[in-house]
Amino acid sequence: MTVSRTIYAPSREGLRDAYGAMQKIRCFEERLHAEFAAGRVPSSVHLYAGQEASAAGICAHLGAQDYLHNTHRAHGPAIARGADLIAITKEIYLRAGGLCQGKGGSPHLHDARLRLIGANGGVGSGAALACGSALAIRHRQENGVAVALLGDGACNQGVVSESFNLASVWKLPVVFAIENNGYAEATATSYAIAGDNLAARGPAFGMPSTRVDGADYFAVHEAAGVAIERARSGGGPSLVEIMAPRFYGHYEGDAQKYRAPGEVAELRRTRDCLTRLRQRMIDEYQFSTAEIDAMDAEIGVDIDRAFAEAAAAPPSDPALLMRDIYADRSGL
Template identity: 55%
Template sequence: MSVTLNKEQLLAAYRSMRTIREFEERLHVEFATGEIPGFVHLYAGEEASAVGTMSHLNDNDYVATTHRGHGHCIAKGVDVREMMAEIYGRATGSCRGKGGSMHIADLSKGMLGANGIVGAGGPLTCGAALAAKQKKTGGVGVCFFGDGASNQGVIFESMNLASVWRLPVIFVAENNGYAEATSSTWSVAADNIADRANGFGMPGVIVDGFDFFAVHEALGEAVARARNGGGPTLIEMKLSRYFGHFEGDAQTYRAPGEVQKLREEKDCLKRFEERVVRAELASTDDLRKVDAEVKALIDDAVAKAKAAPLPAPDALLTDVYVSYP
């Protein structure tokens, strides 16, 4: 195993992945109580993609995510307690309780936000990347989208624009195999989304999205290329989600035992642990300590969210583009 990360960096990556997993699995339980408003789309199973990508970014880099955006937000450094409060619709949330699960944002961390519009992150990321290029900040933009959004014209237009203007953008297609309940084998004509990169004059790379180290290596190259003026890259993550498209999805479109097999054979956290322990880069005790700390954090986040106040009625028309009389 070729590893360029030290023990501290590896434990930080594991902590981020474990936080995402614990956050999402706890939401799966809490949503069933009926206390959480709106829709929730869980990211569990895809943690290596988010963390392997964000480990190359800083607060000057911008990320646009999808309706399945909790993992990206956590990996980018958005406060977990504020995120939980936001999902509960509380005034202490990262968007003051007005965004909910699908619209968590934190511009101070470069998180442009989750987005309920499929493919909408493409133009946002190009805009952020253009600003970084004009201001010479060295920043890059990362656009996450799914296999369903890979067929959206706005994604094609964004990739074309990024190549024409040589923008520092990385397009990350998280191909989890399903656009809602439709298999990508039915909805995506090409075998690989990454193959479409040729049509836009950029590199296309296929990555095992269950493998943190493969993601880390591929994104390291793409981010360095973007920062050095080499233009955009399209990365396709081959991975899968553990839960349904949304909470309440019966997942009748999935084969019996499909998710259980994924958890047993391809889980990114298990694979990470096996590799770092075998290579003596971290111990099992190190990882169990992180697990306990993360669980305490999520317990605290849920308790604080439930105790926090709802937004005041007079806040309804604030945080909008127009001030009403």
């Protein structure tokens, strides 16, 4: 069973926003990579570079009423959802003024006001939490959708299968977006994923599903649009598997000895979503290189500022450590 194809052609303005988000993620992470190598980043970091089209293609369809459940590979989706870049950077540096007051660091970016729900270290848990958000949406009679981002490795967690089942039985407004980057830590999907096709798990739970090329922003945008619209209009859950390359290691510091020599260089050459999007914007949407260069320059300034402010901020206050352990529903 596959979702029927509807044309969700992005507007020129939509492409500008998507490119802006993707370029911001890429440049932010390249800077972070260098900062980490220089020993200046105190929290553990998993880079999202290579997967930018996934976050941007999904977030293009989300509004204030929708929930996005993030994974530990958290920077990209947080940026695409519109979380404040300075607060994100301060959080990664465990500084006061961080998105979570500097208490969580990189894998825990969370902003309840944006309904950007905790990146968290419990791999696969976003699937169950998204079912909870979707149930809340239904009880409040809102017009929202909950999107759960999941890695390929997460799909081997029991809770993910349970969530697929529950969402389908209750026809919850959920989209399960599997970001298949080919690895769970150092384990290749070809080694650990039975059937090697996660999209095939959707129909087993009565859900439409589709597999798209994560290097193609347009393909992700369309598949996400179809699935999100289906959930929003009461059609129930869907599964979208997004095949996206991982340009860095599992975590910063990973020697990546399990990857073939030249593998990453080849992925960067052939499967870079940002290069492809930039080219299509020029070829098909009349963007000039000067216009795109100007956007890049503006993003560069924002990134310089975020890192400078984070470096200048005081460390997070240990007195805050025991706060926010139990739910404060006021911001939800």
